Amino acid sequence: xxxxxxxxxxxxxxxxxxxxxxxxxxxxxxxxxxxxxxxxxxxxxxxxxxxxxxxxxxxxxxxxxxxxxxxxxxxxxxxxxxxxxxxxxxxxxxxxxxxxxxxxxxxxxxxxxxxx
Amino acid sequence: xxxxxxxxxxxxxxxxxxxxxxxxxxxxxxxxxxxxxxxxxxxxxxxxxxxxxxxxxxxxxxxxxxxxxxxxxxxxxxxxxxxxxxxxxxxxxxxxxxxxxxxxxxxxxxxxxxxxxxxxxxxxxxxxxxxxxxxxxxxxxxxxxxxxxxxxxxxxxxxxxxxxxxxxxxxxxxxxxxxxxxxxxxxxxxxxxxxxxxxxxxxxxxxxxxxxxxxxxxxxxxxxxxxxxxxxxxxxxxxxxxxxxxxxxxxxxxxxxxxxxxxxxxxxxxxxxxxxxxxxxxxxxxxxxxxxxxxxxxxxxxxxxxxxxxxxxxxxxxxxxxxxxxxxxxxxxxxxxxxxxxxxxxxxxxxxxxxxxxxxxxxxxxxxxxxxxxxxxxxxxxxxxxxxxxxxxxxxxxxxxxxxxxxxxxxxxxxxxxxxxxxxxxxxxxxxxxxxxxxxxxxxxxxxxxxxxxxxxxxxxxxxxxxxxxxxxxxxxxxxxxxxxxxxxxxxxxxxxxxxxxxxxxxxxxxxxxxxxxxxxxxxxxxxxxxxxxxxxxxxxxxxxxxxxxxxxxxxxxxxxxxxxxxxxxxxxxxxxxxxxxxxxxxxxxxxxxxxxxxxxxxxxxxxxxxxxxxxxxxxxxxxxxxxxxxxxxxxxxxxxxxxxxxxxxxxxxxxxxxxxxxxxxxxxxxxxxxxxxxxxxxxxxxxxxxxxxxxxxxxxxxxxxxxxxxxxxxxxxxxxxxxxxxxxxxxxxxxxxxxxxxxxxxxxxxxxxxxxxxxxxxxxxxxxxxxxxxxxxxxxxxxxxxxxxxxxxxxxxxxxxxxxxxxxxxxxxxxxxxxxxxxxxxxxxxxxxxxxxxxxxxxxxxxxxxxxxxxxxxxx
Numbered sequence: 022x023x024x025x026x027x028x029x030x031x032x033x034x035x036x037x038x039x040x041x042x043x044x045x046x047x048x049x050x051x052x053x054x055x056x057x058x059x060x061x062x063x064x065x066x067x068x069x070x071x072x073x074x075x076x077x078x079x080x081x082x083x084x085x086x087x088x089x090x091x092x093x094x095x096x097x098x099x100x101x102x103x104x105x106x107x108x109x110x111x112x113x114x115x116x117x118x119x120x121x122x123x124x125x126x127x128x129x130x131x132x133x134x135x136x137x
Numbered sequence: 138x139x140x141x142x143x144x145x146x147x148x149x150x151x152x153x154x155x156x157x158x159x160x161x162x163x164x165x166x167x168x169x170x171x172x173x174x175x176x177x178x179x180x181x182x183x184x185x186x187x188x189x190x191x192x193x194x195x196x197x198x199x200x201x202x203x204x205x206x207x208x209x210x211x212x213x214x215x216x217x218x219x220x221x222x223x224x225x226x227x228x229x230x231x232x233x234x235x236x237x238x239x240x241x242x243x244x245x246x247x248x249x250x251x252x253x254x255x256x257x258x259x260x261x262x263x264x265x266x267x268x269x270x271x272x273x274x275x276x277x278x279x280x281x282x283x284x285x286x287x288x289x290x291x292x293x294x295x296x297x298x299x300x301x302x303x304x305x306x307x308x309x310x311x312x313x314x315x316x317x318x319x320x321x322x323x324x325x326x327x328x329x330x331x332x333x334x335x336x337x338x339x340x341x342x343x344x345x346x347x348x349x350x351x352x353x354x355x356x357x358x359x360x361x362x363x364x365x366x367x368x369x370x371x372x373x374x375x376x377x378x379x380x381x382x383x384x385x386x387x388x389x390x391x392x393x394x395x396x397x398x399x400x401x402x403x404x405x406x407x408x409x410x411x412x413x414x415x416x417x418x419x420x421x422x423x424x425x426x427x428x429x430x431x432x433x434x435x436x437x438x439x440x441x442x443x444x445x446x447x448x449x450x451x452x453x454x455x456x457x458x459x460x461x462x463x464x465x466x467x468x469x470x471x472x473x474x475x476x477x478x479x480x481x482x483x484x485x486x487x488x489x490x491x492x493x494x495x496x497x498x499x500x501x502x503x504x505x506x507x508x509x510x511x512x513x514x515x516x517x518x519x520x521x522x523x524x525x526x527x528x529x530x531x532x533x534x535x536x537x538x539x540x541x542x543x544x545x546x547x548x549x550x551x552x553x554x555x556x557x558x559x560x561x562x563x564x565x566x567x568x569x570x571x572x573x574x575x576x577x578x579x580x581x582x583x584x585x586x587x588x589x590x591x592x593x594x595x596x597x598x599x600x601x602x603x604x605x606x607x608x609x610x611x612x613x614x615x616x617x618x619x620x621x622x623x624x625x626x627x628x629x630x631x632x633x634x635x636x637x638x639x640x641x642x643x644x645x646x647x648x649x650x651x652x653x654x655x656x657x658x659x660x661x662x663x664x665x666x667x668x669x670x671x672x673x674x675x676x677x678x679x680x681x682x683x684x685x686x687x688x689x690x691x692x693x694x695x696x697x698x699x700x701x702x703x704x705x706x707x708x709x710x711x712x713x714x715x716x717x718x719x720x721x722x723x724x725x726x727x728x729x730x731x732x733x734x735x736x737x738x739x740x741x742x743x744x745x746x747x748x749x750x751x752x753x754x755x756x757x758x759x760x761x762x763x764x765x766x767x768x769x770x771x772x773x774x775x776x777x778x779x780x781x782x783x784x785x786x787x788x789x790x791x792x793x794x795x796x797x798x799x800x801x802x803x804x805x806x807x808x809x810x811x812x813x814x815x816x817x818x819x820x821x822x823x824x825x826x827x828x829x830x831x832x833x834x835x836x837x838x839x840x841x842x843x844x845x846x847x848x849x850x851x852x853x854x855x856x857x858x859x860x861x862x863x864x865x866x867x868x869x870x871x872x873x874x875x876x877x878x879x880x881x882x883x884x885x886x887x888x889x890x891x892x893x894x895x896x897x898x899x900x901x902x903x904x905x906x907x908x909x910x911x912x913x914x915x916x917x918x919x920x921x922x923x924x925x926x927x928x929x930x931x932x933x934x935x936x937x938x939x940x941x942x943x944x945x946x947x948x949x950x951x952x953x954x955x956x957x958x959x960x961x962x963x964x965x966x967x968x969x970x971x972x973x974x975x976x977x978x979x980x981x982x983x984x985x986x987x988x989x990x991x992x993x994x995x996x997x998x
Contacts, residue, residue, distance in 0.1 A: 050165045068169065068176070069162035070146070070183030074191055077154060102161055 030082050032117045036075050038065050040084065040106060040114040047088040049101040050076070076104065084110035139170065139177045146184035151195045153510040195510075199517035206518065213490060214522070216889070217483050221526025221576075223882050224479030225568050226533030227472040231875075233538050233561045235465045237554035239458055244377045246317020247411075251453040252421065254283065254408040258718055259445035264700065265404040268397045270432070271309065274408060277428060279421035279450070282315030283410035284308050288385065290655055290821075292851055294362040302853040303345065303386040305363070309393070313340075315411045316380060323357040323372030330390040337368040338390065343376040345386040363389075365658040381407065401439045402702045402779050409453060421450045438716060438779065439702065463951055464872050471626060471879045474619050476572065478883050481616045482890045484576040487519065488609050489897045491580050512581045519577025520570075527569035531557060534565075579608075606898060613894045614934040620880075620887035621938020621971050626945050627880035628963030630873035633954040637866050643797035643806065644693060645733030646858040649827050650835040651692055653854035654843065656820040667815040669846060670822055671747055674726035676842040682830040683838065687728030688822040690814065693799035694861040702779035703810075705765050706787070716779045719761065720799065720807050723814035723822075729756075729794055731825045732858070738762075739772035739792030746791075746813040753788040753816060758796045761808035788812070801865030803954045825858065832857055872952060884974060891978035895927055899982045906986055907994025916987040923986055927979025935971050939964060 032040075042048060042056040054067045067075075079085045088103035106114070128134050143166055147159055170177050207214040242248050254274060256264040266274065271285040286308040293303045313325040321343060330338050341356065350356050360369045368389065379385060397403060412421055425448035433440040440446045455462075491498070498511055535557050654673075660666050670688055677686040691699045701721040709715055728734075729741055737759055746754050755776070762771035775787045796806040814822065828835045836855055843852050863870075899906070906919060946958030956963070 050161050051168045054165065054169065066179060068180035068183035069165045070180060070185070070187045072165070073154075073158040073162050074187045074194075077158065077191070078194075101164070 030078055032113060033075075035065060035067065035071065036079065037114060037117055039067075039072070039075050039079065040110055040117075043085060043104060043106040043110075044114070047103040047105040049103050051101075053104070079110065082109075082113075083107055084113050139181065140166075142181055143184065146181065146188065149184075149188040150191050151509075151513070153507040153513070154191055154195075156507055156509065195513065196517065199514045200521060202514055203518040203521045207521065210490075213486065214525075217486055217522050218525045218529060220479045220482050220486075220886060220889075221523055221572060222529035222533060223886070224472075224476035225527050225530030225565060225572065226537065227530075227879060227882070228469075228476050228568055229531055229534035229557065229561055229565045230537040230541070231465070231468050231472045232564050233534065233557055234541060234555040235469050236560055237556070239462055239465060241554065243454055243457060244318070244375075244379060245453075248454060249452070250412045251316070252280075252410050252412060252418065252450045253453050253456040254280075254410050254425070254448065254450050256404065257447040257449045258700075259441075263449070264718075266406055266408045267401050267403045268393055268406070269399070269401040270404075271406065271408060272398070273428065273432065274410070274448075277421075277424055279413060279416050279424035280410040281413040282311050283408060284310065284312040284315055285391070285406040285408045286312060286381065287391075287406045288381065290653070290853065291364050292655075292657060293387070301349075302851055304384045305339075305387045305389055306381060306385045307389050307391045309391045309406075312380075312388070312409075315409065317411075318375065318378055320372035321375040322354070323370075325372050326388075326390045331392055333392050333394075335392070337363075337366055338371045339363070339368040340372040340374060340388040341370055342374055342386050342388075343378065346373045363387075381409075401436060404700070410450070418450060418452065425450055441716065461868065464868060467626075467949060467952055468872065468875055468879075471623060471876055474623050475879050475883055475886075476568065477575075478616050478619045478623075478886050480572050480575040481612050481619070482886045482893075483519075483522070483572075484579050485609055485612045485616075485890055485893055487515075487576060487580040488612075489893060491515070492897075492901075515581035516573070516577050519581070520573045523569045523573035523577070526572075527565055531562075531565060534561075606901070609894050609897075610930060613890050613930055614937070616887050616890045617931055617934025617971060617975065618938035618941060620883040621935050621967055622941040622945055623876070623880045623883040624967035624970060625939065625942030625963055626949060627873070627876035628967050629946050629949060629953055629956055629958070629960060630869070630876050632960055632963050633952075633956040634866070634869055634873045636955045637802045637869055640798070640802035642694075642802050642862070643734065643795050644858075646694070646862040648829060649731060649825055649858035650832050650839070651826075651854070651856055651858055651861070652824045652836070652839050652852050654688075654822055654824065654850065654852055657850065660820060663818040666818065666820050667747070670725045670814060670819070672846055673824070673842055676845065677824070677826055677838065678726065680838050680842070682834065683826055683828045685727045685731040685827040686824070687724060687726035687731045688814065688824050689725075689728050690723040690819055690822060692823045692825075692858075692861065693732070693797055694801060694858070694865045696800065696865070698799070703776050704779060706775040706777075708765055720809045722809065722811045723817050723819050724811050725814045725822065728811075728825060731827045732797075734797060735795045737793045737795060738770070739790070741792055741794075742811075742813045747815045751813070751816065753786050754791045754813065755788045756792040756794055756811045757790055758794055758806070758809035760796050760806055761810055762790075762793050764808050801862075803866060803869070823854070869952075869954065884970065887971070888974045888978045891927060891930065891975050892982065894930075895923065895979045895982040896985070898926075899923065899986045902986075903989055903994050906989050907991045910989065911991040911995065920983045920987045923983035924976065924979050927975055927983075931972060931975030931979075935968055935975075938971070939968055942967065 030036075038057045038061070039053055042053050042060070048056065050069070050072055054072060057065050057067055076085070080087075084107060085104045086107055088105040125134070143163070147155060147162060150159075166180055169180060243251070245251055254266070256266060256270070258264055266285060268285070271283070274280070275283050277283070286306050289305045289307055290302055291305045293301050308326075310326070310328055310331045313320070319325075320340065323340075325340055326338065329335050339361075341350075346352060346356060356370050356373060358369065360367050362368075374388075380388075412418070416424075429440075429446060429448045433442045433446055501511065502508065538555050538557060541555060654670075656666055656669060660669060674686050674688055677683055691697045699721055700718045702716050702718045704715040704717065708717075724742065725747065727741075729736060739756075742754070742756065745751055757765075757771055765771075766774055771790050771793050774790045776790070777785045777787050794809075794811070797809070798804055798806050799809070824839060826835050826839065828838075839855075840852055843850055909919065910916070942964060943958050946953075946960070946963070950958065
């Protein structure tokens with residue numbers, strides 16, 4: 022099936038955080054929650070009820086997929102599923118981030134935010 | 138505890154979501170739960186927030202897919218939507234009538250405790266009450282209030298303009314109190330308004346107030362002339378209020394003249410009462426039985442003493458709704474059947490389509506779509522089809538209800554209240570949900586049970602589809618059976634209509650125009666009234682084009698009756714009772730000739746009888762003569778009107794005329810006695826005029842002649858006798874028309890169903906038929922086997938349906954006239970029509986099968 026841009030859902034901030042957390046490698050659900058929480062200093066706290074609808078949406082839009090590669094069986098828990106960022110997902114995350122950057126730039130130009 | 142809540146909340150997510158992520162979510166939850174109480178609480182909150190959102194998301198997605206597939210197959214979608222629309226539309230329309238007529242309460246306080254009180258005569262059935270009877274009934278402990286009323290047509294003059302004809306209800310003391318309704322403006326009647334010589338007051342209906350007075354808030358206190366007397370408005374009733382029917386424009390207090398307080402035999406009013414606290418209907422009835430016995434004992438001149446006279450209380454609601462309830466239940470069940478047929482049909486179509494969509498769905502499964510998800514999508518699709526059908530159906534229902542009045546349904550009380558309102562919308566919404574479940578879930582579950590692997594391998598002609606074919610045949614059989622039942626039902630009503638029109642009512646209604654005249658109060662002398670009607674009838678008779686003219690106190694076929702008590706010379710009933718009551722009419726001019734009622738013996742009334750001081754005479758009907766004088770000659774026999782005094786004059790019978798069915802062809806004739814109107818002081822009469830000219834010409838002739846005599850005298854109620862005749866069987870026609878319409882729709886749907894199944898099975902068997910043809914099978918034998926298959930399905934369905942039809946026919950007996958449930962023409966006709974349609978519906982697919990080219994069919998792999 023050929024996917025068009027129409028099929029890319031609106032990317033919310035929590036969704037973007039999930040995409041970012043997968044940027045440096047495949048993770049399972051609990052790891053994503055931990056990573057997002059650590060990276061945002063606990064400002065974005067996900068729970069199963071909020072994370073998995075995000076994962077469902079990202080899977081539906083093919084922005085992420087289940088990973089075939091599994092870590093060393095020694096540390097692996099077979100019930101866990103690992104998620105990996107697709108190329109499409111990488112592009113979508115990048116597009117969203119640069120859109121945010123433009124917004125930030127506009128805010129700075131209007132002196133809403135002092136240059137750091 | 139938290140774990141359990143989490144488990145429970147997980148179950149609230151869509152099934153496919155649970156299947157995909159449930160285990161992981163649980164695992165993550167356990168890991169996270171170690172972080173403590175707030176984390177757990179946040180996890181629970183997250184679940185509560187997400188579950189509905191997930192459902193909504195899935196629904197949106199499924200709906201998108203559903204719309205895409207509906208658009209992709211517009212022909213199929215249109216057939217399904219129209220089918221559902223017909224089923225739901227018919228149900229919504231009939232339900233709205235049902236609701237308005239039967240379910241909705243009458244606009245009175247605690248209406249369940251209001252009763253109608255009537256006299257019961259063994260010979261003539263229910264009767265009205267007289268003022269002395271009303272006064273006796275008032276004393277009964279059974280009622281906390283009782284009021285007598287009568288409707289009158291009166292001239293209502295607004296300023297200097299010409300008077301308008303309106304309907305007034307004249308009620309005795311306490312009418313509004315017992316109905317439990319307060320006025321919208323002002324106050325209703327006080328006891329002193331019923332005293333003779335008090336100021337004349339009136340209460341306006343909301344409708345008349347709006348229509349004639351522009352809802353003037355200062356209306357109370359204004360005066361108007363009614364029948365030449367001044368009345369002051371004291372109140373306006375609320376918008377929803379009506380009593381006794383919607384035609385009533387004003388209410389006036391009854392002031393009972395002394396004369397009427399003494400005439401026990403003048404049964405002119407209806408009585409309504411409220412049950413006293415703690416008294417139920419059976420208790421009230423036993424009180425009335427005691428009262429009736431006492432009246433019979435106290436007034437032997439007025440009542441028979443053999444138990445053939447009684448008093449009866451019945452719920453006002455039931456009396457108002459009348460016999461239309463069983464008729465509406467019948468129609469509602471018929472539309473229910475139709476909806477069922479529509480559902481079966483749609484289920485069938487969906488099954489057929491799903492089997493041709495099997496590959497598409499199997500591919501989606503192979504690509505990872507879960508079964509539960511596909512099922513959900515199919516159900517969502519049926520829901521949207523049902524919604525679309527429901528909306529279209531509502532549109533049809535609005536049109537149908539708006540035109541129901543046209544269908545000759547004048548006999549159904551409260552029909553004018555029927556409308557597509559919130560209640561109907563609610564019921565329709567429920568029907569939409571129900572239908573989508575009925576026709577959607579079966580095909581969806583059938584699909585999902587199939588082995589995806591097999592369907593992928595076998596392409597369109599899967600072996601799994603065998604079961605599907607069987608299900609579909611079962612559906613077609615039930616559809617044919619339901620359609621047969623409906624056709625038998627409508628056939629029975631058509632037959633009964635045919636029987637009705639074949640009955641000789643005893644009078645000729647063609648070419649007769651009628652009009653009512655109610656002489657104004659200024660005709661105070663009896664001689665003035667007699668003179669007016671005599672001259673009017675003579676004037677009409679002398680006009681060119683008019684072949685006969687007359688007048689009568691109560692027109693036949695209008696449902697109105699009038700009966701008087703009398704005693705016949707030398708006639709005592711077996712019980713020694715002298716007083717009897719029969720249908721009584723007062724006539725002027727050539728009434729009998731105008732309506733083609735034949736003179737059987739003796740003579741008709743002549744001009745001499747038309748004089749006030751002429752010897753008293755009467756004409757009786759054949760059944761009257763037979764009832765009282767057996768085989769001996771009725772002419773010359775004598776009778777006298779019932780009276781307390783013995784000096785009432787003897788009346789001689791001078792002629793015998795034919796019997797008429799005055800309530801309509803469906804009601805047996807009753808004995809009739811006619812008196813010359815001149816001798817009985819009539820101020821309200823109905824003209825009957827026979828002419829070969831068009832009704833319009835006759836109407837202007839009537840107006841002209843009335844105008845010559847009195848330019849201010851109003852003429853109203855102009856109708857042809859044929860219209861009254863048609864109305865008298867209006868409810869038979871209404872039932873029959875609607876049932877025939879529903880039956881026809883059922884027939885169309887059933888034939889579409891058979892055609893669909895046969896055509897689809899041919900498509901499925903193209904390959905097989907190709908092989909058989911290639912192996913040398915005769916085309917005719919293939920044709921025969923397919924038509925034969927259709928025939929077998931039809932036979933089973935029709936057989937079952939005919940049996941059902943007999944049961945339905947039996948339960949319809951009260952709605953039928955002179956037609957039994959085993960009527961051969963109705964049953965045979967339904968069976969024949971369905972066989973013909975079924976064979977036709979399998980003929981075309983069969984012909985297509987014989988044209989299959991074996992080479993092409995074999996290459997189709």
